[in-house]
Amino acid sequence: MRTILIIGATSAIAAATARLFAQDGDRLFLVARNEERLKATADDLAVRSRNLAGYRNLDVNVLEAHQSVLEDAEAALGGLDIAFVAHGTLPDQWRCQGSPELTVEEFRTNAVSTIALLTRLAERMERNGRGRIAVITSVAADRGRQSNYVYGAAKAAVDTFLEGLRQRLYKAGVGVTVIRPGFVDTPMTAAFSKGLLWTTPEAVARSIHAAIVKGKDVVYVPFFWRWIMLVIRFMPRSLFKRISL
Numbered sequence: 001m002r003t004i005l006i007i008g009a010t011s012a013i014a015a016a017t018a019r020l021f022a023q024d025g026d027r028l029f030l031v032a033r034n035e036e037r038l039k040a041t042a043d044d045l046a047v048r049s050r051n052l053a054g055y056r057n058l059d060v061n062v063l064e065a066h067q068s069v070l071e072d073a074e075a076a077l078g079g080l081d082i083a084f085v086a087h088g089t090l091p092d093q094w095r096c097q098g099s100p101e102l103t104v105e106e107f108r109t110n111a112v113s114t115i116a117l118l119t120r121l122a123e124r125m126e127r128n129g130r131g132r133i134a135v136i137t138s139v140a141a142d143r144g145r146q147s148n149y150v151y152g153a154a155k156a157a158v159d160t161f162l163e164g165l166r167q168r169l170y171k172a173g174v175g176v177t178v179i180r181p182g183f184v185d186t187p188m189t190a191a192f193s194k195g196l197l198w199t200t201p202e203a204v205a206r207s208i209h210a211a212i213v214k215g216k217d218v219v220y221v222p223f224f225w226r227w228i229m230l231v232i233r234f235m236p237r238s239l240f241k242r243i244s245l
């Protein structure tokens with residue numbers, strides 16, 4: 001039985017992943033902002049598993065609250081094997097372009113809050129000499145595109161932070177898993193028309209669960225995004241700046 005903290009636990013992807021860990025008999029502690037949705041997610045998991053250790057409400061942008069939430073989680077779980085960080089927002093790129101305030105706010109939710117949480121989590125796990133940190137970033141982190149570079153830049157900041165953290169924590173026996181999903185049909189993307197490249201939170205959750213259990217460093221979900229992003233990453237800048245993506 002593993003002890004698992006999930007931050008952003010009401011996210012469709014996180015909730016589907018939590019159900020898989022609950023099936024394994026793992027002990028879970030949930031953290032999310034919306035109290036009603038958090039309770040509903042916790043109630044659903046409690047029906048599936050006797051191992052729900054507890055849940056706590058947190059707006060991740062209230063950085064001063066992080067420490068006490070992590071203390072509560074570790075105490076309720078009786079240890080901390082895995083911390084899975086899943087919260088996020090998808091900014092309206094066009095509105096951000098006209099508003100430095102909104103751009104900074106989105107950066108705060110998608111990058112600053114996560115980096116602050118990771119700083120505390122890393123310290124704890126390094127001290128414990130074991131554990132795994134898993135974070136959802138995005139394929140958008142791979143290259144800035146005009147359609148979503150505010151979101152992509154925030155996810156890239158987290159991704160780069162995690163690359164360095166992985167090197168540091170390796171020596172302490174702590175692993176870091178970066179999860180880069182493509183298009184997933186969740187409340188975040190409700191307004192988008194869906195096509196061939198889209199997948200479900202349940203399918204993505206199966207890949208995330210496997211990646212965490214196997215201790216992978218970086219996964220693209222679904223896997224084919226690795227090849228799509230390889231083409232996008234290596235496209236010459238002189239061509240890239242001329243196309244609309």
Ligand SMILES: NC(=O)c1ccc[n+]([C@@H]2O[C@H](COP(=O)([O-])OP(=O)(O)OC[C@H]3O[C@@H](n4cnc5c(N)ncnc54)[C@H](OP(=O)(O)O)[C@@H]3O)[C@@H](O)[C@H]2O)c1
Binds near residue numbers: 010034180187
């Ligand atoms: N869906 C996609 O296509 C896609 C693709 C690539 C990456 N991702 C990433 O996958 C992760 C999960 O997203 P999802 O698709 O499952 O979307 P989702 O169902 O809309 O979940 C987003 C979650 O983030 C939480 N959140 C937002 N701001 C918060 C704050 N200030 N404090 C605490 N929690 C906050 C939301 O909490 P509330 O319930 O309180 O609103 C919600 O639970 C995100 O990191 C997202 O960027 C998604």
